[in-house]
Amino acid sequence: MRIAVGGFQHETNTFAPSKAPWAAFEQADSWPGLQKGPHLLTAFKGMNIPIAGFIDEAEARGHTLLPLVWCSATPSAHVTEEAYERVAEILLDALGYAGEIDAVYLDLHGAMVTEHLEDGEGELLKRVRAAVGPKIPVVASLDLHANVTAEMVEYSDVLIAYRTYPHVDMAETGARAAAHLDAMFAGLPRQAKAMRKIDYLIPLTAQCTLVEPSASIYRDVAALEGAILGNGRVSTVSFAGGFAPADIKDCSPTIIAYADTEVAANEAAERIAKKVNDSESAFREKLWSAPDAVAHAIANAGEGGPIILADTQDNPGAGGNGDTVGILRELIVQNAQSAVLGVLFDPESAKAAAEAGEGARIRLRLGAKTGGADEEPIDDEFEVARISDGEFLATGPFYGGSRMSLGTTARLRKGGVEIVVASRKAQCADQEMLKHIGIEPAKLGILVVKSSVHFRADFGPLAREVLVVESPGPNTADLSKLHYKHLRNGVRVMPLGKPYTG
Numbered sequence: 001m002r003i004a005v006g007g008f009q010h011e012t013n014t015f016a017p018s019k020a021p022w023a024a025f026e027q028a029d030s031w032p033g034l035q036k037g038p039h040l041l042t043a044f045k046g047m048n049i050p051i052a053g054f055i056d057e058a059e060a061r062g063h064t065l066l067p068l069v070w071c072s073a074t075p076s077a078h079v080t081e082e083a084y085e086r087v088a089e090i091l092l093d094a095l096g097y098a099g100e101i102d103a104v105y106l107d108l109h110g111a112m113v114t115e116h117l118e119d120g121e122g123e124l125l126k127r128v129r130a131a132v133g134p135k136i137p138v139v140a141s142l143d144l145h146a147n148v149t150a151e152m153v154e155y156s157d158v159l160i161a162y163r164t165y166p167h168v169d170m171a172e173t174g175a176r177a178a179a180h181l182d183a184m185f186a187g188l189p190r191q192a193k194a195m196r197k198i199d200y201l202i203p204l205t206a207q208c209t210l211v212e213p214s215a216s217i218y219r220d221v222a223a224l225e226g227a228i229l230g231n232g233r234v235s236t237v238s239f240a241g242g243f244a245p246a247d248i249k250d251c252s253p254t255i256i257a258y259a260d261t262e263v264a265a266n267e268a269a270e271r272i273a274k275k276v277n278d279s280e281s282a283f284r285e286k287l288w289s290a291p292d293a294v295a296h297a298i299a300n301a302g303e304g305g306p307i308i309l310a311d312t313q314d315n316p317g318a319g320g321n322g323d324t325v326g327i328l329r330e331l332i333v334q335n336a337q338s339a340v341l342g343v344l345f346d347p348e349s350a351k352a353a354a355e356a357g358e359g360a361r362i363r364l365r366l367g368a369k370t371g372g373a374d375e376e377p378i379d380d381e382f383e384v385a386r387i388s389d390g391e392f393l394a395t396g397p398f399y400g401g402s403r404m405s406l407g408t409t410a411r412l413r414k415g416g417v418e419i420v421v422a423s424r425k426a427q428c429a430d431q432e433m434l435k436h437i438g439i440e441p442a443k444l445g446i447l448v449v450k451s452s453v454h455f456r457a458d459f460g461p462l463a464r465e466v467l468v469v470e471s472p473g474p475n476t477a478d479l480s481k482l483h484y485k486h487l488r489n490g491v492r493v494m495p496l497g498k499p500y501t502g
């Protein structure tokens with residue numbers, strides 16, 4: 001069969017300080033830059049990215065793939081109208097040139113908001129559907145943080161979301177989409193669809209699938225695959241936990257189920273919805289202030305791995321700029337020892353450190369340069385411990401296989417505190433981000449990561465304890481502090497929280 005493949009990924013935090021323009025999609029970050037033409041089919045080899053898994057699986061099943069366009073940008077505020085329309089145009093043009101096709105696969109996130117659209121993916125799928133007609137299967141994979149909409153479900157044949165957070169199954173999800181499509185080619189009956197929206201938002205850090213209640217919810221989701229409910233067989237079920245810092249009508253967790261019959265699809269969606277609703281109180285979690293978290297870490301640090309502080313609100317994987325200094329300031333003030341913060345985004349300081357050279361002592365105004373958070377840079381003298389070009393291969397279960405380009409990167413020292421300062425934004429979710437510049441994470445007393453949950457895949461096994469910290473940044477952990485204006489009425493902005501009333 002001839003399958004057109006492409007992707008357009010963005011996770012939009014509508015409260016974040018900066019938007020995603022065309023250039024953000026064009027350039028590489030933790031993932032490759034924009035790909036089109038034949039190169040698209042080889043560019044992702046070995047990477048934990050949905051399209052990589054789809055391509056491998058579909059080729060193994062003997063299908064011919066036709067490249068459309070694939071691009072992604074680091075999470076941020078809205079995708080600009082210009083960037084969205086440009087990507088959509090390239091994708092639809094390529095679809096036109098692809099000639100006769102039997103199916104379309106798209107690698108989507110599911111939480112894209114643009115300057116002109118609340119539902120970037122719903123609109124894209126609508127345009128693709130209009131181009132290929134009602135009969136050609138349109139299959140898409142989604143991030144676990146998708147804010148799924150009725151339009152996305154309507155204009156696709158099937159949507160398949162990740163089941164892990166940290167997302168260690170991104171490539172596997174692409175492969176599952178390919179297997180599902182293959183089953184459709186082989187005569188799977190046209191699938192009935194069911195969708196359930198959940199009426200409360202779940203903060204990112206509470207969605208981790210390594211712990212409860214998510215661990216058992218996703219076990220149940222997986223177990224429904226292939227189940228016979230009533231007179232119908234369930235083909236696939238997804239639970240997207242949603243991306244809460246998105247001020248849109250469809251923001252919330254969603255269950256989507258596909259089965260031979262409407263009864264079976266509804267029953268599958270209903271079972272998971274009940275489980276999620278019954279778990280509401282279990283989704284509440286403790287948040288630490290920066291001073292308390294640092295004091296606790298200093299008092300309890302010792303041998304046997306670091307105490308990890310998750311600087312979740314400034315997570316570049318959720319719209320933060322990765323440059324706030326709330327926890328860093330506390331580490332310095334409280335004279336922490338054997339402490340590292342990674343990765344601070346500050347190209348100006350990285351460049352100044354590289355120019356001064358290893359061993360130099362320089363005065364810097366470090367971090368807090370991009371605004372958004374109400375804080376000042378740290379004005380102090382730092383020792384330049386090491387400089388790198390920021391190029392290395394990620395090796396952990398989340399980013400593994402990706403060639404990282406952090407630009408000029410400096411390892412700075414202030415007493416017992418070290419800071420890894422990069423020229424590009426990056427979520428600290430792979431040990432190589434520290435190791436490539438000479439830091440051994442397992443030997444640290446305290447490690448601060450600008451990440452919400454993804455760090456747990458590679459750093460989690462080292463941690464003696466993980467504290468989720470509320471320090472400045474746009475990925476607000478306590479969602480009741482956000483000023484929503486566009487949610488659906490009645491949605492509780494925190495588990496067991498107050499309902500939104502417009």
Ligand SMILES: [Zn+2]
Pocket residue numbers: 143144145167
């Ligand atoms: Zn995600």
